[in-house]
Amino acid sequence: MSIKENLHHIKSTLPEHVTLVAVSKTKPVSDLLEAYNAGQRIFGENKIQEMATKYEALPKDISWHMIGHVQKNKVKYMASFVSLIHGVESLKLLEEINKQALKHHRNINCLLQIKIASEDSKFGMTPEDASILLQSKSFLELKNIRVLGLMGMATFTDDENKIKDEFLLLKHTFDTLKPMESFNFKPEIISMGMSGDYQLAIASGSTMIRVGSSIFGERNYSI
16 A cells, blocks of 8 residues: 555544654655655654754645654754654753753743653653652743653553553553643643554553554665
8 A cells, every 4th residue: 555545544543632643764755745745744753863854855834743762962953843852751851952942932842751661672751750850840940841741652562461551551640640730731642652552552542643664664774
């Protein structure tokens, strides 16, 4: 099936409240344009330089989501255009994003990444860390960021019960943190679920899924 057909198939299965992020990392601009022409406007990248290059080459009504691990010294390369940064896991990173957002006279939307997987390779903060951060004076002083919710990545396994438990942990964490809403914490997004498990994620409370290979085909890691 073509990229257009893949997109239309996936979108036809999604509830209205679920946002689809097309994960376009390692894919050529031509593939993104095909998805764009099929109506997709939200793309997710995991390398800031690659995202910045694609931003320059593609229509400006695209919303760019940074879904990979973010290094503080790279924030400046995306601060002028990024729509949502998924993988925020420390106050120091939020402070850097706030600083760069201020330079560009804008607010930058973020998600806190919660570590729900048992794998050591996954990044993220504990639910307790997130609770402490959201109530801290330092966080409440950040005027140019908005934390719109949480992101999590499940363990890479065929054990659906394990994946479901991890997704439900993120949903529970979201529900627990929601009462801490403030002017820069507006919880509305639970970003979880990828090509192999997004139906399970949606059933567990996801409002945003990150789908790559089911749209664009398998990833090319040699790039």
